[in-house]
Each structure stands twice: as structure tokens, then as C-alpha cells.
Amino acid sequence: MEIKTLDKLPEKIIIPLRQHRGAVCEPLVKKGDRVLIGQKIGESKEYYSSAVHSSVCGEVIAVEESAHPDGNKAMSVVIQPEDSNESVPFTPCKDLKPEKLAEFIKESGIVEHYGVPTHTVLKPKGKKIDTVLINATSSEWIGGTFKTPKEYASQVMDALKLLMKAAGAKKGAIVLRDDDKESIDAFEGIEVDKKKLRVAPLVGSRKVGYYYREQNSDIVVLSQKRIYGKRILNFFTYNVTGRKVKIGCDPTDVGVAVCGIKSAKALYDAVNEGKPFFDTVVSVEGVSDKMEYISVKIGTPFKDVIDHYGHTGDIGKIIANGVRSGVAQYTDQVPVTKGTTRISLQKPEEVIRDESMECIHCARCVDVCPVELIPARLAVMADQGRFDECRQIHVENCIECGDCAAVCPSKIYILQLIRYAKDAIEMAYSDMPAKESSNLKLGCGCGGE
Numbered sequence: 001m002e003i004k005t006l007d008k009l010p011e012k013i014i015i016p017l018r019q020h021r022g023a024v025c026e027p028l029v030k031k032g033d034r035v036l037i038g039q040k041i042g043e044s045k046e047y048y049s050s051a052v053h054s055s056v057c058g059e060v061i062a063v064e065e066s067a068h069p070d071g072n073k074a075m076s077v078v079i080q081p082e083d084s085n086e087s088v089p090f091t092p093c094k095d096l097k098p099e100k101l102a103e104f105i106k107e108s109g110i111v112e113h114y115g116v117p118t119h120t121v122l123k124p125k126g127k128k129i130d131t132v133l134i135n136a137t138s139s140e141w142i143g144g145t146f147k148t149p150k151e152y153a154s155q156v157m158d159a160l161k162l163l164m165k166a167a168g169a170k171k172g173a174i175v176l177r178d179d180d181k182e183s184i185d186a187f188e189g190i191e192v193d194k195k196k197l198r199v200a201p202l203v204g205s206r207k208v209g210y211y212y213r214e215q216n217s218d219i220v221v222l223s224q225k226r227i228y229g230k231r232i233l234n235f236f237t238y239n240v241t242g243r244k245v246k247i248g249c250d251p252t253d254v255g256v257a258v259c260g261i262k263s264a265k266a267l268y269d270a271v272n273e274g275k276p277f278f279d280t281v282v283s284v285e286g287v288s289d290k291m292e293y294i295s296v297k298i299g300t301p302f303k304d305v306i307d308h309y310g311h312t313g314d315i316g317k318i319i320a321n322g323v324r325s326g327v328a329q330y331t332d333q334v335p336v337t338k339g340t341t342r343i344s345l346q347k348p349e350e351v352i353r354d355e356s357m358e359c360i361h362c363a364r365c366v367d368v369c370p371v372e373l374i375p376a377r378l379a380v381m382a383d384q385g386r387f388d389e390c391r392q393i394h395v396e397n398c399i400e401c402g403d404c405a406a407v408c409p410s411k412i413y414i415l416q417l418i419r420y421a422k423d424a425i426e427m428a429y430s431d432m433p434a435k436e437s438s439n440l441k442l443g444c445g446c447g448g449e
């Protein structure tokens with residue numbers, strides 16, 4: 001798989017100071033400042049935050065609100081890049097003490113693709129982590145940034161050890177996709193604790209604990225079916241460890257930290273090269289049949305990535321992070337963030353512009369929901385601002401797969417409404433003003449009863 005890079009610098013780089021959920025960073029630079037590659041440009045004293053760095057060398061031309069791929073706006077540092085590779089000095093940190101690693105991860109700006117600072121997953125306040133899992137089931141071996149499968153295997157294995165050290169966890173596992181033969185081959189036979197590693201399949205009751213015992217090792221590599229969705233962490237944790245994560249809780253509540261390939265790679269680079277997290281790989285798909293993987297600097301506008309992908313005609317819709325559960329963008333000037341994994345393009349004729357109609361109570365959304373929610377009811381309640389009731393019927397359990405909206409014959413924006421309710425609940429729902437009822441015609445007269 002070939003990873004491409006942009007052949008020219010964007011006219012401007014827009015780096016949001018909000019790269020994850022939690023505290024937003026304060027800018028450390030102002031208009032007119034010159035910044036270098038890797039320079040810290042935003043930080044927050046809050047624990048639940050992660051530093052932001054410049055991905056280019058250039059002049060800050062504004063610190064202002066800009067479009068964010070999550071559909072909202074965010075305070076951002078806008079930089080006019082110079083054709084220069086001048087960077088702050090990168091100093092490798094090989095002798096980090098475990099207690100310092102979490103702070104180092106925060107300072108290096110490493111976040112999980114599901115929107116959480118990595119150090120808060122490894123060291124959650126008031127909880128103890130005993131197992132670290134690297135979920136590699138939704139990213140091909142290449143992860144975008146490894147030269148060979150063997151390099152991938154050895155670097156991810158080293159990254160797992162660093163993550164375990166930071167978390168104070170005794171056990172760790174890397175979980176591959178069972179049809180990702182290249183990854184399985186790459187890991188098969190590498191040495192862990194002077195023993196040749198065997199990639200073991202997760203089948204039936206053979207969870208990770210079984211393989212720790214069977215292989216007499218605290219680090220194992222497993223394979224399982226691909227599970228879709230960014231918010232599928234609880235399922236993933238149960239499937240791999242057998243530990244049930246209660247409704248409204250996350251894997252850290254059962255002692256498990258789930259990290260992704262990108263954050264693992266970012267940690268490896270930060271420790272070994274001193275390089276903060278300021279670039280990433282996004283896949284671009286649609287319009288033509290090709291899928292491309294492009295390495296981009298954080299803050300690159302989608303337009304530059306799309307231009308590089310080679311599309312010149314009309315685009316009907318741009319979607320960040322997958323057509324099923326991603327967010328449609330209202331501008332191509334929205335920047336790539338640390339949470340951007342995919343840019344999907346739709347031709348004008350592919351864009352569904354059907355108007356939502358009333359719910360016909362077909363229950364298709366209920367049939368497909370993998371976590372046994374009642375999406376139709378949640379949508380009505382969310383639309384009416386009844387967040388407390390959404391919570392009572394477990395809206396937080398929604399893994400945002402988008403299946404309900406995909407099958408809905410009435411074209412109701414179920415997922416968007418559920419997300420609205422979840423966000424409202426997260427932001428202390430009791431203080432939220434009720435959302436104005438939209439014109440989605442969800443009302444079937446029953447008011448969700």
C-alpha cells in the first residue's frame with residue numbers, strides 16, 4: 001500500500017485548539033508570531049487535555065474560530081506556511097521513568113482517534129489499569145506510517161510496552177483483524193521475552209486471559225473479526241477480555257485501556273525521535289473507485305487533500321470519518337485534525353437529499369441496532385430535548401454505528417439526534433436548554449411514549 005504526501009504546501013494551515021473531548025487548549029501564540037515545526041502552540045493546565053503543536057514553519061496570521069470537522073467551530077491557530085523545514089529541536093526520550101511517561105504523552109499531544117487524550121486512558125483518575133489493548137482491527141497494517149510490515153510489528157510491539165509502562169499495567173495485547181493476513185504474518189514469529197510469538201485467534205471463550213496462560217506471556221497478539229465504529233470500545237473490551245463494561249461506563253472502569261495504532265505510532269515516534277504528534281494519515285475515497293492513503297500535516301484543509309486525491313469535478317458531499325457515521329462538512333476549508341481518519345466524497349447524484357418523513361413504526365431501526373436500543377424512541381426524545389429520558393433508556397450505549405439511520409425508510413436523521421442527546425448529557429444535560437424542535441417531522445403523535 002502506497003502512502004502519498006501532498007506535493008505542495010497548503011496556502012494556510014488551520015490547527016484547532018480542540019483536538020479531543022475535554023478541556024480546550026489556550027493559544028500560546030498570537031498573530032504575527034513565527035512558529036517552527038513541532039513548536040507547542042496550545043496547552044491547557046487541565047488534566048483532561050493534550051498539547052497542540054505546529055505542523056509547519058510559518059507565520060501565525062490569525063487566532064480565530066474556524067470550522068471543525070465535528071461540525072462545530074473551534075478556536076484555531078491559522079498559519080501561513082513557509083517553504084522551510086525549520087523545526088524545534090526533537091530530543092529522543094529513551095530513559096523515561098514510568099511516572100513521567102503519562103506527562104510526556106500529554107506534552108507530546110498524543111490523543112486517541114475516538115477523541116480522548118491518551119494519557120487519560122492510561123492513567124484515568126481514581127482508576128487502576130491492569131491491561132492495555134491496542135486495537136488494530138480497523139486499521140490495515142500500514143497504519144499509514146510504517147515502511148514494512150515487519151517495521152510495523154516491531155514498532156507497535158515497542159509502543160505497547162511503552163503504553164503498559166505508562167499505565168503501570170502488567171499485561172498487554174495487540175488485536176489484529178483475522179482477515180488482515182499481512183499483519184498476522186508480520187507479527188508471527190517475532191520475539192517477545194525471548195519466545196517466538198504466535199498470533200492466536202479469539203474464538204468462543206478463548207479470551208485474552210486464556211492466551212496469557214497458554215503462551216505463558218504477559219504480552220500476546222490476537223486476531224478477531226473486524227468491528228466497525230469508533231465508539232465500540234465497550235464491545236471490543238468485552239470481546240477481548242470477557243470483562244463486561246456497564247452502561248454509561250468505559251473500558252477504564254474495568255481496568256482496561258484501549259489505544260489505537262495511530263496513537264501507538266505517535267508514542268513510538270515521540271519517545272524515539274522526540275517528535276510530537278503533528279501529522280497523520282487519512283484515507284480518501286469516493287468519486288472514482290480508488291482509495292488513497294495520504295500523509296498530511298495536522299491542520300491541512302480538506303480541499304488540499306481532495307485536490308491531491310485528484311478530483312476536479314463537482315462534489316456533492318464531503319464526509320469526515322466514514323459515510324455511515326461520519327459528519328458531512330459544510331466547507332472544504334475544514335482542517336484535518338488528530339481525529340480525522342477518512343475523507344469520503346460523494347458525487348452530486350449520489351447525495352441523498354430526501355426530506356425526512358414521519359416515523360412509520362416499522363421497527364427496522366430496532367431490528368438492526370447491535371446494542372438493542374430503540375433508536376426511533378431515542379430520536380423523538382432527543383428531538384424534543386428530553387435528554388433525561390434518553391439517558392433512562394441508555395442512549396450512552398449507542399456505539400454510533402449509523403445502522404439505524406441507514407435502514408430507516410423515513411430518512412430520519414436518527415444518528416444525528418442521538419449524538420445531540422449524548423453531547424447534551426455529557427455537558428451536564430440538566431443545564432442544557434431544550435433543543436428547538438426541528439422540522440424533521442418525527443412527531444408521530446405519541447411523543448415517544
Ligand code: SF4
Nearest residue numbers: 369398399401402404
Ligand atoms: S447508531 Fe443506531 S443502530 Fe447504531 S448503536 Fe446507535 S442507536 Fe443502535
Ligand code: SF4
Nearest residue numbers: 359360362363365408
Ligand atoms: S425511525 Fe425509521 S426505521 Fe425506526 S421505526 Fe421509525 S420509520 Fe422505522
